[in-house]
Amino acid sequence: MLKRIASTGLNVVVLGVSVAVFLVAFIALNALGAAQRPPTISVLSATRDLNIGDVITPNDLAVKTVFQDDSATLYIPGEEVTAVVGGVAAQPIFSGQPIFRSAILAQAAEGTRLSAVLAQYPVYSLFPLPLDAMNLIAPDAEAFLPGDLIGVTVVITSRPQQMTTPTAMPEIILQPGYGIEPTATPALQEVEQAEALSRALPPLAKDLFPMGVRVIAVQGLPPQTDSTDSSNSDSAFATFDQPQMLILLIPNESREVLSLALQQGDRLVVSLMARGDETPTAGFTYWDFEDLFKSDREEVLGGGR
Numbered sequence: 001m002l003k004r005i006a007s008t009g010l011n012v013v014v015l016g017v018s019v020a021v022f023l024v025a026f027i028a029l030n031a032l033g034a035a036q037r038p039p040t041i042s043v044l045s046a047t048r049d050l051n052i053g054d055v056i057t058p059n060d061l062a063v064k065t066v067f068q069d070d071s072a073t074l075y076i077p078g079e080e081v082t083a084v085v086g087g088v089a090a091q092p093i094f095s096g097q098p099i100f101r102s103a104i105l106a107q108a109a110e111g112t113r114l115s116a117v118l119a120q121y122p123v124y125s126l127f128p129l130p131l132d133a134m135n136l137i138a139p140d141a142e143a144f145l146p147g148d149l150i151g152v153t154v155v156i157t158s159r160p161q162q163m164t165t166p167t168a169m170p171e172i173i174l175q176p177g178y179g180i181e182p183t184a185t186p187a188l189q190e191v192e193q194a195e196a197l198s199r200a201l202p203p204l205a206k207d208l209f210p211m212g213v214r215v216i217a218v219q220g221l222p223p224q225t226d227s228t229d230s231s232n233s234d235s236a237f238a239t240f241d242q243p244q245m246l247i248l249l250i251p252n253e254s255r256e257v258l259s260l261a262l263q264q265g266d267r268l269v270v271s272l273m274a275r276g277d278e279t280p281t282a283g284f285t286y287w288d289f290e291d292l293f294k295s296d297r298e299e300v301l302g303g304g305r
Helices: 002-036 078-084 114-120 186-200 233-238 252-264 286-304
Strands: 040-046 061-067 124-130 149-156 204-207 213-219 245-251 267-273
Touching (some): 040 078, 114 124
Antiparallel strands (some): 040 061, 124 245, 149 204, 149 213, 149 267, 213 245
């Protein structure tokens, strides 16, 4: 009986020692693993997708833990949340993404200061493109969102004629018995040259921004109201008469080009793009269209033979 009690006590002691050794080893391994891991810091991240020009609200921010490495200094620390609220997004920020310091601009005093976007783009301008222009063809304003990439194609159907100043016709006195050949006057020659030049310049289409331009904001959209709230829906739409336009981020040297195309272009076509092209386009003329038609026709008819 005493032997059995002694054996049981020995087993308990061995079990206790084994558990203690296991705990010590487990704690040591965890400490070793923690020592080998880089330190972590708390940074701000986005809780939803943010577009260029969006004003940051407290609900748009969350604190996220990341490893502290060489790029950690580029993020905004979590304790600076109060300084970020009210700022303007200078570039698209995706949900869950840590926010870079360069992605948030200064706080807006009242509403959204679109000009704050230009702090990151010193050689660019914000250009208002009215969607209700007579010569503009574009999707509805509801189809655009800030951050969209669009292209603008201008179509010219005829070249404006050059103004000519008529000159006085010299008085010609015919002598009896002499004939005279009619000669072209300088004014007539200018008219003929202008007509020849207009025939040599066919209608054309040209992409003004092959690389595409970014939509910074869409203005003039009707306010979003609750469908169940019928008390103020009529008044909201009754007071809404703002023109719809796109605010585009374009290079400074393109302001004059787009302004002239908007004023003198027969058609301006706005198209949504997936990505742009870094090289300029050669343009497309009516003669190119005829050549393409002839080439396709010859290929089809030749293949049939």
